[in-house]
Amino acid sequence: MSSSDEPLLEVENLRTEFRTDRGTVKAADGVSFSIERGETYGVVGESGAGKTVTGLSVIGLIDNPGQIVGGEIRYKGRDLRTLSQEELRSIRGDEIAMIFQDPMTALNPAYTVGTQIIDTILTHNDCSKSEARERTIKLLEDVGIPDPEERVDSYPHQFSGGMRQRALIAMALSCDPDLIIADEPTTALDVTIQAQILDLLDDLQEKHGLSIQLITHDMGLVAEMCDRVSVMYAGKKIEEGPVGEIFSSPKHPYTVGLMNAVPRLNDPRERLEAIPGNMPDLIDNPSGCSFRPRCEYATEECKQIEPPLEPAGAGGAHTSACLKLDEIDFDTSIVPDRTTDETPVEGTNFGEPIIEADGLQKYFDPENQSWFEKYLGDRDYVHAVEDVSLTVHRGETLGIVGESGCGKSTLGRVLLRLYEPDEGTIVYSGDDITEMGRSELRNLRSEVQMVFQDPFSSLNPQKTVLDIIGRPLEVHDQVANSEEKRERVVELLEDVGMSERHLNRYPHEFSGGQKQRIGIARALAVEPDFIVADEPVSALDVSVQAKIINMLDDLQEKYDLTYLFIAHDLNVVQHISDHIGVMYLGEIVEFGTVQQVFEPPYHPYTEILLSSIPKHHPDVDEERIDPDGELPSAIHPPSGCRFHTRCPQAMPECETKNPEQRTIDGNHEISCHLFDSDGNPTDEYETTIDVSAKSQMVDPGEPQ
Amino acid sequence: MVYGKIVSFARNGFHDGSQFHLAYKRFRSHRLGVIGLVIVIGYLFFAIAGPIIVPRDPTAMDSASRLAGPSMAHPFGTDHYGRDVFTRTVVGARASLQVAVLSVGFATIAGVTFGLVSGFFRGYVDEAIMRAVDVMLAFPSILLALVVIAILGPGLNRTILALGIAYTPLMLRITRGSALSVREEEYVTAAVAYGERSWNVMFKEMFPNLFPTVIVQATITFAFAILVEAALSYLGLSAQPPTVTWGIMISEGQEVLTVNPWMSIFPGLAIIVTVLGLTFLGIGLRDSLDAQEDGTIGGGFQ
Numbered sequence A: 001m002s003s004s005d006e007p008l009l010e011v012e013n014l015r016t017e018f019r020t021d022r023g024t025v026k027a028a029d030g031v032s033f034s035i036e037r038g039e040t041y042g043v044v045g046e047s048g049a050g051k052t053v054t055g056l057s058v059i060g061l062i063d064n065p066g067q068i069v070g071g072e073i074r075y076k077g078r079d080l081r082t083l084s085q086e087e088l089r090s091i092r093g094d095e096i097a098m099i100f101q102d103p104m105t106a107l108n109p110a111y112t113v114g115t116q117i118i119d120t121i122l123t124h125n126d127c128s129k130s131e132a133r134e135r136t137i138k139l140l141e142d143v144g145i146p147d148p149e150e151r152v153d154s155y156p157h158q159f160s161g162g163m164r165q166r167a168l169i170a171m172a173l174s175c176d177p178d179l180i181i182a183d184e185p186t187t188a189l190d191v192t193i194q195a196q197i198l199d200l201l202d203d204l205q206e207k208h209g210l211s212i213q214l215i216t217h218d219m220g221l222v223a224e225m226c227d228r229v230s231v232m233y234a235g236k237k238i239e240e241g242p243v244g245e246i247f248s249s250p251k252h253p254y255t256v257g258l259m260n261a262v263p264r265l266n267d268p269r270e271r272l273e274a275i276p277g278n279m280p281d282l283i284d285n286p287s288g289c290s291f292r293p294r295c296e297y298a299t300e301e302c303k304q305i306e307p308p309l310e311p312a313g314a315g316g317a318h319t320s321a322c323l324k325l326d327e328i329d330f331d332t333s334i335v336p337d338r339t340t341d342e343t344p345v346e347g348t349n350f351g352e353p354i355i356e357a358d359g360l361q362k363y364f365d366p367e368n369q370s371w372f373e374k375y376l377g378d379r380d381y382v383h384a385v386e387d388v389s390l391t392v393h394r395g396e397t398l399g400i401v402g403e404s405g406c407g408k409s410t411l412g413r414v415l416l417r418l419y420e421p422d423e424g425t426i427v428y429s430g431d432d433i434t435e436m437g438r439s440e441l442r443n444l445r446s447e448v449q450m451v452f453q454d455p456f457s458s459l460n461p462q463k464t465v466l467d468i469i470g471r472p473l474e475v476h477d478q479v480a481n482s483e484e485k486r487e488r489v490v491e492l493l494e495d496v497g498m499s500e501r502h503l504n505r506y507p508h509e510f511s512g513g514q515k516q517r518i519g520i521a522r523a524l525a526v527e528p529d530f531i532v533a534d535e536p537v538s539a540l541d542v543s544v545q546a547k548i549i550n551m552l553d554d555l556q557e558k559y560d561l562t563y564l565f566i567a568h569d570l571n572v573v574q575h576i577s578d579h580i581g582v583m584y585l586g587e588i589v590e591f592g593t594v595q596q597v598f599e600p601p602y603h604p605y606t607e608i609l610l611s612s613i614p615k616h617h618p619d620v621d622e623e624r625i626d627p628d629g630e631l632p633s634a635i636h637p638p639s640g641c642r643f644h645t646r647c648p649q650a651m652p653e654c655e656t657k658n659p660e661q662r663t664i665d666g667n668h669e670i671s672c673h674l675f676d677s678d679g680n681p682t683d684e685y686e687t688t689i690d691v692s693a694k695s696q697m698v699d700p701g702e703p704q
Numbered sequence B: 001m002v003y004g005k006i007v008s009f010a011r012n013g014f015h016d017g018s019q020f021h022l023a024y025k026r027f028r029s030h031r032l033g034v035i036g037l038v039i040v041i042g043y044l045f046f047a048i049a050g051p052i053i054v055p056r057d058p059t060a061m062d063s064a065s066r067l068a069g070p071s072m073a074h075p076f077g078t079d080h081y082g083r084d085v086f087t088r089t090v091v092g093a094r095a096s097l098q099v100a101v102l103s104v105g106f107a108t109i110a111g112v113t114f115g116l117v118s119g120f121f122r123g124y125v126d127e128a129i130m131r132a133v134d135v136m137l138a139f140p141s142i143l144l145a146l147v148v149i150a151i152l153g154p155g156l157n158r159t160i161l162a163l164g165i166a167y168t169p170l171m172l173r174i175t176r177g178s179a180l181s182v183r184e185e186e187y188v189t190a191a192v193a194y195g196e197r198s199w200n201v202m203f204k205e206m207f208p209n210l211f212p213t214v215i216v217q218a219t220i221t222f223a224f225a226i227l228v229e230a231a232l233s234y235l236g237l238s239a240q241p242p243t244v245t246w247g248i249m250i251s252e253g254q255e256v257l258t259v260n261p262w263m264s265i266f267p268g269l270a271i272i273v274t275v276l277g278l279t280f281l282g283i284g285l286r287d288s289l290d291a292q293e294d295g296t297i298g299g300g301f302q
């Protein structure tokens, strides 16, 4: 064992390259960092910045065509690059473990969760199978899996996403590692589950004295979890420092840009500041500073000289790679928070109702129900949407939030009659669309449109941009010939910030953000009045997300559009919406203006959602309320108030009686027994969180 | 319409970096696939041009040489009437091609159409179609073909119909499987959302993305159709003499197997080589087109 003041892991000048047909991708280009014992070290940056490659390089998991071509990786003083495969394998898992982003694919579906953990233990330890099993059960208990004795024999598909991530953490812990590399460990999870996993990691770190390298794109997670952080851009580390300093006084234009691009609660801004342009692909990095094409401060000098990392700020722990370090006034470039006396701009004069839905209900058949059960046995249903009524006014944006599986997408699709509702009516501009016949429905399709979540699946890979955007025009006879179609498509492309050049390309040639723009252009093609946007930005990087949100805002103004905006990110919803509906297991439990929903009194579920949002500055002190467990199955939803199984304030009556909807003031509606028939909170009601505390910005003038 | 799609595929498919360009590059370096392709091209050449290029009339009898082994004059020997086995083998390719193309064509068109309908509409429509398919798949396809022939009587055209019907549920099931997963893609919902007619959603949006799966399965099924046609005509249930088919040649040769085995060996080899060639081609296409997993070779072994 080496002396304890030496860092646990030291990476020096790491260079990892991938040889591809198009050239050499320099995924990590001279990256250096070190991680101390017991420290949580964050690595942030947008997708493609080289974060994952850096993590994989450390444990020697770079596969062909990738190769580490230079640098040193010292772990407890040993250079990992000189070790044999055999030695490396014993370090992996035993000393350094990795947790991956996607808990769905990281576990082998063919083996039970227990078997997989037991095997890991047996590979690294000399112990009997029954000892390993006992240890596995203990580990599962440690990571908060209920009934570990039974669940140890479950298959991965019998676990929810959150439980799978817990199982992966258990596997990572199984051999008592000293360092855990966690690559986007919560990105695939809901905020509520994310909060639970973060707490778990925090606890485990304390208990086992672990060091964690946390790779993420989310600045909020860094603020929440990390001690020090480095910011990566185009394969290089461009800024590093203690978390408090980076957040209070960032010293690199890219870091400032990243922070400004994120919408946040108590956001005073009408528009988000997006970083112009895109990250260069890592093949032909521009000479000089690689951020130069997107940097507003760039000069001729930045083109010539590659900026070295230099101390920024007192103490020397904070470094930044920018030539203009001393010239730029970084403090004023950070967007401050809304002060308490600034009331948020809230449009109240919306037009007449455009969509009025009443008593909507949509049930599905569960996936694994055989047709025999369906027709002859006890038939089960997935209660995806249950008795939802809502009104959307012309020109407004109604945000819908809730955990994954709560029925948001189903509601959006039912409203457009892409799914047939089982019950209820939907009135669009005075016409009941649930009554419409085929041809009326086809006409309706030119007035209501949809934007989808996944830019990879929303465009047909076999069609060109021209055909993708032009097809709705042909279907609705809005263009007479191919010349007209072309012209109109070019107009639409320009509306979404693209150009004629892109007409004849295929979807796979575009980035995620560009694909999303094409999807939006397709939705706009028929000049709709009402658009359901189902998580349109959740698959995008923050800087791209900011651009798309701004664009949606502009288009709304230009074409007088009405949006139903579905999202699970409360920061985003809050930024774009006028009204918000909070959904839980198929029901809308709270509805009101943004301000009403984000200020007390809250529905207990809303309160939990709000408290799960990672704080946006490390110095903010706040308490987090964790809900118990995860979203129950929608096949047999809990009786009474559906939230009672997880509600911290649940009372006996909640289990049996379905709460009625109470109007709190004006149009603020909450369904919860904690409110009496006049809409006043009863004596039992208490609220512990205050959103304003969450966003209080520390004075940027005094770095701590 | 399907044809137009294939043509536009061939035209647009090869733009640089496209899926089809990549598939083409992958196929070129797939040795088994290329061998298969060469064999299949040779087979198609003989089947189409054979009767024109062969030196003799397949029914011409040379009474001077009966049941002869291979020689310069008769490279594959002669049969019991003194007819040239080489000529007959070449000509026999045509009947097998005719049966395979028409029956697989029938099965593909019917299977793809119903499979798309099933995968697109889902729910009750799917339920009804799949129950029918389950019933048909309960019998091995050759048995199904035999049942149809038992009802209609033997003959080349009836074999075509019988095989077409027998292979339809296989094509249907494979198409439906991929159609169900493509149906989940958001671009399909998008097309419904902008008011595209169902038929267009199925054939313009979904079909091009199922194409790899369908073409691979059709190639493999083609091989089986050739094999089964040979078996049926060997049993005397397909074409009747004087039509020349490989199956008939083998069955005629069997009577004189001890005197001149060549009479059965050459048509038998022709069947084996052709079937292998098609199978290799199918494997090559599957590997290079990245077809859905259910477009496997196994689908045809029934």
Ligand SMILES: Nc1ncnc2c1ncn2[C@@H]1O[C@H](COP(=O)(O)OP(=O)(O)OP(=O)(O)O)[C@@H](O)[C@H]1O
Pocket (backbone or CB within 6 Å): A364, A365, A366, A367, A382, A383, A384, A402, A403, A404, A405, A406, A407, A408, A409, A410, A411, A568, A634
């Ligand atoms: N076609 C379907 N068949 C069967 N069940 C379905 C179907 N679509 C949705 N469900 C179920 O309905 C419930 C609500 O799903 P929905 O997709 O509306 O949730 P969501 O809130 O949009 O979730 P996410 O945030 O993950 O997108 C879930 O339990 C889901 O499994």
Ligand code: SF4
Pocket (backbone or CB within 6 Å): A252, A253, A254, A289, A290, A291, A292, A293, A295, A296, A297, A298, A299, A302, A307, A321, A322, A323, A324, A325
């Ligand atoms: S070095 Fe120049 S281009 Fe790079 S971040 Fe600094 S000012 Fe911008």
Ligand code: SF4
Pocket (backbone or CB within 6 Å): A603, A604, A605, A641, A642, A643, A644, A645, A647, A648, A649, A650, A651, A654, A659, A671, A672, A673, A674
């Ligand atoms: S009704 Fe009861 S269980 Fe439901 S949210 Fe209110 S307090 Fe919680």
Ligand SMILES: [Mg+2]
Pocket (backbone or CB within 6 Å): A408, A409, A410, A534, A535
């Ligand atoms: Mg959804």
